Amino acid sequence: MAQPVSTLGQHGKGKGKAKAVSKGGSKGKPVLEPVTLEQFISQMQPLIDLEKEAEIAASLDTLSTLKPEVAQKRGSLLLNLKCTDVQTGLLGKTLLELQPNRGDILPPHRLTPHDVVIIKLNKGDSNSPSLGQGTVYRIKDNSLVLAVDDPPEDGLDSPLRLEKLANEVTYRRLKDTLIELSKGVKGPAADLVPVLFGGKPPSFVKKPVTFTPFNKDLDSSQKAAVSKALGSSNVMLLHGPPGTGKTTAVVELILQEVKRGAKILACAASNIAVDNLVERLACYKVKLVRMGHPARLLPQVLDSSLDAQVMRADNSSLANDVRKEMKVLNNKLLKAKDRRIRGDIRRELRSLGKEERQRQQQAVADVIKDSAIVLTTLTGALTRQLRDTTFDIVIIDEAAQALEIACWIALLKGRRCVLAGDHLQLSPTVLSPEAEKKGYGRTLFERLTALYGDDITSMLTVQYRMHELIMQWSSHELYNDKIQAHSSVAGHSLCDLDGVKQTSATEPTLILVDTDGCDMEEKKDEADSSMNEGEARVAAAHAKRLIEAGVSPGDIGIITPYSAQVGLLRELRLEDKNLTDVEISTVDGFQGREKEAIIISMVRSNDKHEVGFLNDNRRMNVAVTRARRQCCIVCNIETVGKDEFLKRLVDHFEANGEYLSAMEYA
Numbered sequence: 001m002a003q004p005v006s007t008l009g010q011h012g013k014g015k016g017k018a019k020a021v022s023k024g025g026s027k028g029k030p031v032l033e034p035v036t037l038e039q040f041i042s043q044m045q046p047l048i049d050l051e052k053e054a055e056i057a058a059s060l061d062t063l064s065t066l067k068p069e070v071a072q073k074r075g076s077l078l079l080n081l082k083c084t085d086v087q088t089g090l091l092g093k094t095l096l097e098l099q100p101n102r103g104d105i106l107p108p109h110r111l112t113p114h115d116v117v118i119i120k121l122n123k124g125d126s127n128s129p130s131l132g133q134g135t136v137y138r139i140k141d142n143s144l145v146l147a148v149d150d151p152p153e154d155g156l157d158s159p160l161r162l163e164k165l166a167n168e169v170t171y172r173r174l175k176d177t178l179i180e181l182s183k184g185v186k187g188p189a190a191d192l193v194p195v196l197f198g199g200k201p202p203s204f205v206k207k208p209v210t211f212t213p214f215n216k217d218l219d220s221s222q223k224a225a226v227s228k229a230l231g232s233s234n235v236m237l238l239h240g241p242p243g244t245g246k247t248t249a250v251v252e253l254i255l256q257e258v259k260r261g262a263k264i265l266a267c268a269a270s271n272i273a274v275d276n277l278v279e280r281l282a283c284y285k286v287k288l289v290r291m292g293h294p295a296r297l298l299p300q301v302l303d304s305s306l307d308a309q310v311m312r313a314d315n316s317s318l319a320n321d322v323r324k325e326m327k328v329l330n331n332k333l334l335k336a337k338d339r340r341i342r343g344d345i346r347r348e349l350r351s352l353g354k355e356e357r358q359r360q361q362q363a364v365a366d367v368i369k370d371s372a373i374v375l376t377t378l379t380g381a382l383t384r385q386l387r388d389t390t391f392d393i394v395i396i397d398e399a400a401q402a403l404e405i406a407c408w409i410a411l412l413k414g415r416r417c418v419l420a421g422d423h424l425q426l427s428p429t430v431l432s433p434e435a436e437k438k439g440y441g442r443t444l445f446e447r448l449t450a451l452y453g454d455d456i457t458s459m460l461t462v463q464y465r466m467h468e469l470i471m472q473w474s475s476h477e478l479y480n481d482k483i484q485a486h487s488s489v490a491g492h493s494l495c496d497l498d499g500v501k502q503t504s505a506t507e508p509t510l511i512l513v514d515t516d517g518c519d520m521e522e523k524k525d526e527a528d529s530s531m532n533e534g535e536a537r538v539a540a541a542h543a544k545r546l547i548e549a550g551v552s553p554g555d556i557g558i559i560t561p562y563s564a565q566v567g568l569l570r571e572l573r574l575e576d577k578n579l580t581d582v583e584i585s586t587v588d589g590f591q592g593r594e595k596e597a598i599i600i601s602m603v604r605s606n607d608k609h610e611v612g613f614l615n616d617n618r619r620m621n622v623a624v625t626r627a628r629r630q631c632c633i634v635c636n637i638e639t640v641g642k643d644e645f646l647k648r649l650v651d652h653f654e655a656n657g658e659y660l661s662a663m664e665y666a
């Protein structure tokens with residue numbers, strides 16, 4: 001293990017007093033002030049409650065006060081469904097497929113995979129009894145699959161509704177973690193906590209750590225980041241701007257830590273990010289286990305799940321034998337008349353029950369003990385199954401999208417930590433405006449960047465996604481011009497793709513479609529979200545032109561900041577079969593993803609030049625950097641150009657790309 005032989009002495013001298021190194025936050029975000037552990041605990045306590053109340057209120061609000069159709073758009077409800085299939089699968093769970101009763105596609109909604117929902121009869125209301133509870137497993141435009149432990153005994157042949165449940169367990173785990181922190185940390189993280197609150201300086205080994213990479217393609221910035229992480233004695237930040245191979249570097253770091261005998265807890269806020277790590281590690285044949293409910297895991301990682309590995313374990317099959325024996329005894333008990341015999345059977349059943357539980361627990365403990373890497377979501381790290389396991393290092397991917405308090409669930413289990421992320425992309429969504437204002441959504445990654453900056457950070461500087469024209473604006477505005485495009489992508493265009501013709505639609509890398517003067521004003525929907533029908537039609541028309549030129553619909557994404565616009569675009573997609581596979585999403589929902597061609601509908605178009613939350617630099621950064629070979633922005637330049645940051649964006653597109661009036665798509 002790395003020995004702390006040098007320290008970065010500039011920070012946080014004086015116990016419990018964090019040095020003020022705060023920098024200006026992104027637009028719309030409060031400037032970061034350093035906090036002590038005590039301040040953090042007292043700030044967070046009420047905010048967790050505020051956020052929980054906001055989540056519950058959102059569902060109660062939508063369920064009781066709004067028309068069901070509006071409630072549906074707000075997110076917590078999906079109405080009038082029919083059950084079209086019931087199957088067993090997924091390590092013994094039952095999978096229910098639900099489709100809309102009317103129409104071909106599900107109405108606009110905000111349910112996402114992994115949400116916990118209750119199933120009710122459609123004609124019921126918020127007080128009517130539940131038929132059962134399930135976890136959303138898969139969502140397509142026309143169907144949704146739920147994983148349930150016990151399928152409802154009746155009611156499945158009637159019209160159904162789904163109601164999203166507030167996630168009580170998560171909030172309880174966040175509170176429990178705060179209590180742990182307030183008690184004074186004595187476990188493995190005892191020396192880490194003061195460093196993360198500025199009370200003790202971070203330290204690194206003096207000599208850079210050299211290593212032989214498992215991945216021979218690592219670039220020099222990735223190697224430098226892995227080396228810095230390996231040399232850190234407590235905390236290191238791996239800053240990965242869009243497309244720079246942050247997860248590639250994290251995978252290399254994990255493999256190097258395994259090689260030097262470390263036990264690793266690898267986490268992320270979302271299940272999908274954890275699964276991504278599992279998939280990328282799987283080919284290296286390392287011993288790992290993915291914790292978590294099977295319905296929340298991608299099918300391709302199920303084999304690595306704790307449930308699957310426990311099922312294969314010797315102790316587990318012995319437990320099964322015991323269970324069979326218990327079944328036979330239970331049958332005997334039903335038939336036995338003699339009191340003495342009944343007493344004997346009961347005694348034997350009790351002892352077998354104990355043995356079965358012990359063998360199951362032993363099987364779980366063995367799998368965890370034998371795994372060099374344990375992978376889980378942050379909140380999943382508080383599971384009972386990991387209670388007695390400690391780790392040499394906790395690695396958190398997508399850390400800039402995780403609530404700080406959620407990070408602490410995992411951090412308390414390890415001696416060192418590496419956080420990988422990009423605080424210049426979107427931070428986690430917070431429902432309560434008050435909690436947001438008071439810093440609930442502030443991430444540990446942001447806070448440590450402000451506290452220690454470059455001293456503990458290594459930034460990746462080669463990106464493998466975007467044409468350099470797409471990258472340049474983002475690199476200049478947010479990353480001090482430090483990002484370079486790798487030669488394999490710097491000049492790639494849609495026309496290089498198989499079967500794509502060179503046309504006026506496919507040739508440009510940047511396209512700016514201006515709706516000014518084209519009567520394309522924004523509107524509000526019933527749920528107060530903005531939309532713009534004219535823009536939606538232009539975006540769909542551009543997608544059609546790309547498809548006509550041979551671009552595969554699956555390579556095209558239309559993204560927009562507003563959920564009402566997503567609904568509108570999805571309705572338009574129904575009008576043309578060719579558009580079926582074009583992906584449509586909010587910008588926030590598309591973070592971490594990419595497409596060959598991205599069309600951005602900015603929506604805002606008004607005389608007051610109001611741009612709403614378009615002016616959060618990070619949202620536009622995410623939007624533009626999803627595109628690999630072409631980025632097309634549809635907007636009203638007159639409206640959005642009044643914001644300085646957005647003006648520089650449209651200026652970049654105008655100067656380096658194709659400028660068109662929306663009239664051309666009429």
Ligand SMILES: Nc1ncnc2c1ncn2[C@@H]1O[C@H](COP(=O)(O)OP(=O)(O)OP(=O)(O)O)[C@@H](O)[C@H]1O
Pocket residue numbers: 217218219222240241242243244245246247248249464465592593
């Ligand atoms: N050194 C490298 N050489 C070649 N390709 C690379 C290298 N590093 C990463 N890539 C490629 O770049 C792409 C992005 O990598 P990765 O998923 O690790 O990035 P990320 O930074 O985690 O992504 P995101 O921007 O979505 O957070 C992948 O296709 C990956 O194979």
